[in-house]
Amino acid sequence: MQLIEVTDKKSRKLFHQVPHPIYKGDPNWACPLEGMVENVFDPQRNPSFKNGEAIRWVLFDEKNNPIGRIAAFYNLDKAKTFEQPTGGCGFFECVNNQQAANRLFDTARDWLKSKGMEAMDGPVNFGENYMNWGLLAEGFMPQGFGMPYNPPYYLDLFENYGFKIYFRQFSYHLDTTLPELPERFWKVAEWVAKKPHFSFKHFSWKEKERFIDDFARVYDNAWRFHEHFKPIDKDDLEDFIQSAKSLIEEEFIWFAYHEGEPIALFVMVPDLNQILAKLKGRITIWNLPKVLWLKSRKTMTRTRALIIGIVPKFQRSGIEAAIFWNLRPVMYKKRWYREMELSWAGDFNPKIVALYESVGGKRAKTHYTMRYLFDRNKPFTRAPIISADQGKEKSKTEQEN
Template identity: 85%
Template sequence: MQLIEITEKRTKKLFHKVPHLIYKDDPNWACPLEGMVESIFEPQKNPSFKRGEAIRWVLLGADGNPVGRIAAFYNLDKAKIFEQPTGGCGFFECVDNQEAANMLFDAARDWLKSKGMEAMDGPVNFGENYMNWGLLADGYIPQGFGMPYNPPYYVQLFENYGFQVYFKQFSYHLDTTLPELPDRFWKVAEWVAKKPQFSFKHFSWKEKEKFIDDFAYIYDSAWRFHEHFKPIDKDDLKDFIYTAKSLIEEEFIWFAYHEGEPIAVFVMMPDFNQILAKLNGRITMWNLPKVMWLKWRKTMTRTRSLIIGIVPRYQRSGIEAAMFWHLRPVMYRKPWFTEMELSWAGDFNPKIVALYESVGGKRMKTHYTMRYLFDRNKPFTRAPIISPEQAKKS
């Protein structure tokens, strides 16, 4: 077998060919847009390159056909928040062959070592964690937009190499066609929503800069107490918003304020995977009419929540229920959306797990974020659980 670094058009084509070989008979897979994947590896489009680097390889079998691929990357700002500098590997695809997988993991490990890293997480994204993050370990059903999908045997490939679970990520599904949440929930939600000190606004492109600032403020406030906190990069956020502009529905993104100060955010998007499954990885001038027709035909019947963030001192105020109260009439106007995916909740954050379960979500999928320590004699430590006491410190 032969490893080839991705450097030009021909090798990029090989990189994108691998998943088509892996999932050719899997109806649950939706091919990500090649352009969106490529943008992750373009310094002019991905702000993570400001303090980092990335590299990709494809693995060819004895017959010259691709059998696997992987990317490795690091961001110095994020790498150094851990006890050992930690990079990442991702966009991993491979046939069911441990030798092939090991060659790919070795390439990522050795490159990261040469850059001063002492561990690697995988499979993860070269950017924020609400996209392309985690190894599917349970719930082999169609995934929400941006949520990774892989064959079951991938877990064994990672574990056999020596990766261990750093934390688990749970996704919950809410069937919006079932009887609604209890009246008590909506009474509390309305009561909080109408308190004069609180106000609520949905995202608007006309005020996008203000909402980006508000999102960053809420995100940083909500996660500042975490042991490995790293402020969000606004450029990363802007890049995602503009990349996904055609998918964003303004009334699916809600902000809450206390006397004008941003305190909570809920971000949801239509599940574009339901269209991507029919496009084979590309939007071209030839299939763009098909995309528009599929949107018009209401092909997207699911939504995916990317994030819910609440400043800790308001987490017991009912503010999340109030945001759902404002979202409720929006969903009434769009009855073709019959399912909501709430993803993802880390097992290190029991508050978010409890929130998703309290609104009626059913746990449907589990992803793993896995870590490999380069020093094989070093004790492995799992991600710490966030306690209520930690959250109150914020």
């Protein structure tokens, strides 16, 4: 077997060719857009390069056929929040051959070691975790946009190499006609939504900068009590919004405010995978008319909720129900959207798991974030569970001090 680094147009093309024979005949797979994948590895487009690096390779068999690929990367802002500096590997694709997989994993490990890392997570993204994050282990069905899909045997390839589950990620599905939610839910939601000190507003391109600031404030306040928290990079957020501009529907992104201060956010996008499944990873001048036709035909009948965040002080206040109350007329107006994927809830965060279940979500998929410690004698520990009152307790202590 031969391994080459991706450095030019020819090797980039080979990198994108690897998955196609692996998923041939699999109706659940939607080939990611090559342009979006390339943006991850473009220092001009990905803010993670400000304090990190990335590299990728393609593996060939004895007949010079591409049979695997992998990327390795690290971001020092995140790597050093762990007990041991931890990088990542991702965009992994491989035939069902442990020797081939080991060669890819070894290469990623050795490169990360040379950069001072002592562990690697995979398969993960070189950027935020709401895209390209996790190994599908349960629920082999069409995935929401940005959610990874892989053959079942990938889990064996990872575990046989020595990766262990660092945390599980649960995705929930919700019938957006919402018939299963009791009337009591909507009464509580309406009661909270109409409280005079609360207000709600959906995203608008005209006020993009304001909403980016509000997003960052909610995100940082909602997640800053997590053990490995790092403030969100506004440049990263700006890049995602711009790259997804054609996909974003303003009424699918909601913010909640308390006396004018942002306290909660909800971000959802149409499931572009329902269109991408009919393409081959590229939108070109030749197939653009087909894309527009498919969109006009209401081909996208699913949505994917990328993120929901609530600052600790207002958790368990019914704000999440009030957001759904504001979203409800939008979904009734756009009745061709019939299913919502709520992804993803980490098993380390029982609050978000409870939230998704409280709005009627049914657990449908499980992804794993795997970790490999380079020191094979070091004890392995799972991601710590976030206690229900952790954020409120720390917030109270900060106020007292």
